[in-house]
Amino acid sequence: MRTHFCGLIDETLIGQSVTLCGWADAARNMGQLVFIDLRDHEGIVQIVAEPTPAADNAALLEVAARVGYEDCLRVTGTVRRRQAVNDKIKTGQVEVVAERIELLNKAEPLPFHHHENPGEDIRLKYRYLDLRRPEMQHKLRTRTRLVSALRRYLDARGFQDIETPILTKATPEGARDFLVPARMHPGEFYALPQSPQLFKQILMMAGFDRYYQIARCFRDEALRADRQLEFTQLDMEFAWVTERDVQDLTEDMIRTVFREVIGVELANPFPRMTYAEAMRRYGSDKPDLRIDLELVDVAEQVKDCGFAVFTAAARDPNGRVAALRIPGGATLSRKQIDDYAAHAAKFGAKGLAYAKIDGSGAVSSPIAKFFDESAFAALLAHVGAGNGDIVFFGAGAYATVSEFMGALRLKAGREFNRVQDGWKPLWVTDFPMFEWDEDAQRYVALHHPFTAPAVDSIDELRANARTAVSRGYDMVLNGNEIGGGSIRIHRPQMQAAVFDLLGISPEEQRAKFGFLLDALKYGAPPHGGIAFGIDRIAALMAGTESIRDVIAFPKTTTAQCLMTGAPSPVEEAQLAEVHIQVRRPQP
Template identity: 80%
Template sequence: MRTHFCGLIDEAMIGQTVTLCGWTDVARNLGGLCFIDLRDHEGIVQVLVEPDQAEVFAVAASLGYEDVLQVEGVVRARHSVNDKIKTGKVEILASRITILNKAAPLPFHAHENAGEETRLKYRYLDLRRPEMQRMQRTRIQLVQSLRRWLDARGFQDIETPILTKATPEGARDFLVPARMHPGEFYALPQSPQLFKQILMVAGFDRYYQIARCFRDEALRADRQLEFTQLDMEFAFVRERDVQDTVEGMIRTIFKEVMEVDLADPFPRLTWAEAMRRYGSDKPDLRIDLELVDVAELVTNSEFKVFTDAAANPDGRVAALRVPKGAALSRKQIDDYAAHAAKYGAKGLAYIKRGDNGEVTSPIAKFFAEDAFAALMQAVGLENGDLVFFGAGDYKVVSDFMGALRLKVGKDNGLVQDAWKPLWVTDFPMFEWDAEAQRYVALHHPFTAPAVDDIDDLRAHAKTAVSRGYDMVLNGNEIGGGSIRIHRPEMQSAVFELLGIGAEEAEAKFGFLLDALKYGAPPHGGIAFGIDRIAALMAGTESIRDVIPFPKTTTAQCLMTGAPSPIPDAQLAEVHIQVRPKKQD
């Protein structure tokens, strides 16, 4: 039906007769002439219709937005060049226009800033927009680049099951009733984790998969119920073997897709250092601000909030200097305190130092003069600066001061226009869940501890370090992985520490424990969030923009109406009866 794409017409084709197909982006009837901006997935080209072509002119004059057209005509040079589009030096002088389909009146126009709900309900129209086409193509190029890189290096693309066994850790599973096994269920995979480990036991050595994964959890800008990850696993490796390999891969795809040269090598931080300096295990290194621990300098003060935290082995007193922050008003300071409160802060103390050196602080009265001077010196407070202080439980303080650091950086133009990757390593093996009164795995229960001795792990579970690692880019975790447990005795010990008894472990993970008995090699891997990387590359904060058909924050597909009720007859086939909703 066509000889060329609209967006690829250029000056080398002047004089040629071409046939194009696409949508009417804009149609302008100027009385003596008709101009049509014809759009396809490659871009826009201007079509000119002159009045001496009466039949063609009549068709052109009748066009509306998004009508589907076939246009035949001759390529010629434009009288007025449009530098904003690739085809801006040429146009098509139409000799024939065929309307392939008339479009109904649009719920929104491609050049309007429609609300997200409207865009998602009419996603097919939203995806026609050039900006959305650009973002989807960025994602496509990303996946193509990844596959080329992996295939060229001997990684084997192996599919793992979508219908699998429910897991007890992490987010809730999506369950699928098994019609042929009444009362039993499959689960959709949160990750191919166990299958890829078993592939290493099976001797496949280097595996990858562009895998669809499912988690029944609350949605936000960087989370969806179903998502896509690049899943990888390696046999006979240590941490650096995995990290060095995938670091090269990420550098390559950013060069191919974005023409961006990432650091070589990526900087590295341990988890403990990242939390101490940035209050986050995914620090944004584009912001050149760091937290400073000042507990030792406040122990003799009369400020109880500080002294209690300083005396607590699990406490922290941290400071964040804001360059030129003395210009902040009291309202702005209160707004930052409110932001920190969302992450657990019970308040923020501060010191201001004016351009003339005058110091203002609600906590100055609690310090001896020399101690207060030492505190200001330790945090690097200069004329015109402000410093915030947070005190309390170490993790809580790290969380809210880390969040404060990000907001201060963004609000005050301190975020560099750059790409800043890094590795975060040596994560804690476990976190203590006070509500459940047990340990939970920080990564997942199949991550190997740094120690090989089971008795040592049991004795020091609270401080145990794992062989886990994350790749972070501009404050976003884009990949997470670890060296896995390959000995069944260690895996059983970790299950025990996580409160998973022998009987439960056998019922849920017996197939894995059996596989580890039969010559499992040391192995490790990593998974990268395709949606998250694509969003970073496309320059959008929401992964919904790079997913063709995403769900809303209320977990709905507005276009299809999913989820939806199922008829009783169909439910009966899978032995399901729906309980009535509880009345509020």
């Protein structure tokens, strides 16, 4: 139907006849002269319908005069140089003089204009219109280029692209599974994979050495800007490797694709930081290094003060008292300070102490009365506070304080314009093996139950489970975890011991993971891997905060597809086929 794309018409085509297809991005009727901006996925070119002395083109002008916004057109004409150059578009040096305009499909009045910024619900309901916008076309094409670059890199290095099952077995740990009733096995269910984790480990045991897959994964969990029920990850696994083998190759891969896709040179090598250091300095296991603010531990400075909240946390082996200095923060009003306290409360803070130092050096603080003057001055000096600064203090359990003070750091970094331009990658290593779940009174795996501990001794792991370190690692970029992985457990005895520490009984181990434990018995090699979030990396490359902008058909934060109306009820006959009876929630 066409000979060229709209956005690729240039000066090399002057004098040539072209046939173009696209949508009318704008139409300007000047009487005997009609201008149409014709748009396809490559861009926009100006179409001109004008009187021609050599031919009767009244019919052409009549069709052109009827063209409306988003009408679907086919135009044949001759390329010529524009008199009024438009430097804002790449075709701005030329235009196409129309000889024939076909109205392929008339568009009804649209619910929103492409140049507006409609609400997200409207965009998702009419996603096909939203995706026509050049901004969205650019974002989705960035994602396409990312995936192509990743495949090229891995194909050239001997990785095999192997598909793993979508219908698989439900497993404990992690998020909730999406369950699929098995019609041929009444009362039994498949689960959609949260990741291909076990299958890729089995592939290493099967001798495939280097595996990758652009994998669809599913997790039944709460949604937010960087999370969806279904998502895409680059899944990778290597046999006969250590942590550095995996990290060095994937770091080079990420550097390469950023260079190829968006022309960005990332640091070489990436800096490295342990989990413990990241939490101590930044209150996060995915610190945004573009923000130069850091947390400072002040337990030693406050352990003998008169403020019981501080002293209790300072003397608790599992407690923490931390300070965050914000240069220039003394300008905050009391209401703004209360807003910071409310923000910290969302992350577990029961209160937020502060000290303001005005331009003359005078200190105002609700906790100053609990210190003698010299001790409070020494505390502020230890934090590095000076005239015009504010210092926030948090006290309580170590993990809780780290989390809410880390959240304050991010908020202050944005609001005080301390987020530097550029890209700050980072490896975070040496994650804890387990977390203690107070409600369940048991350990849970920080990454997943197949991550190898740093120690080889099962007895040593059991004796020091609370402080055990894993062989896990995450790649972080500008405060986003873009990849996470680990060296896996390759000995059945160690895997059984880890299951046992997680409270998974031998019977449940056999029922849920018997195939893995069996496979580990037959000469499983040391192996490890990593998974990268395609959606998250594409969003970073495209310069958007929400992964929904780089997913063609995402769900809302209420887990709905507004365009199709999913999820929706199904007929009783369908439920009967799969032996399901719906139990409605009680009001």
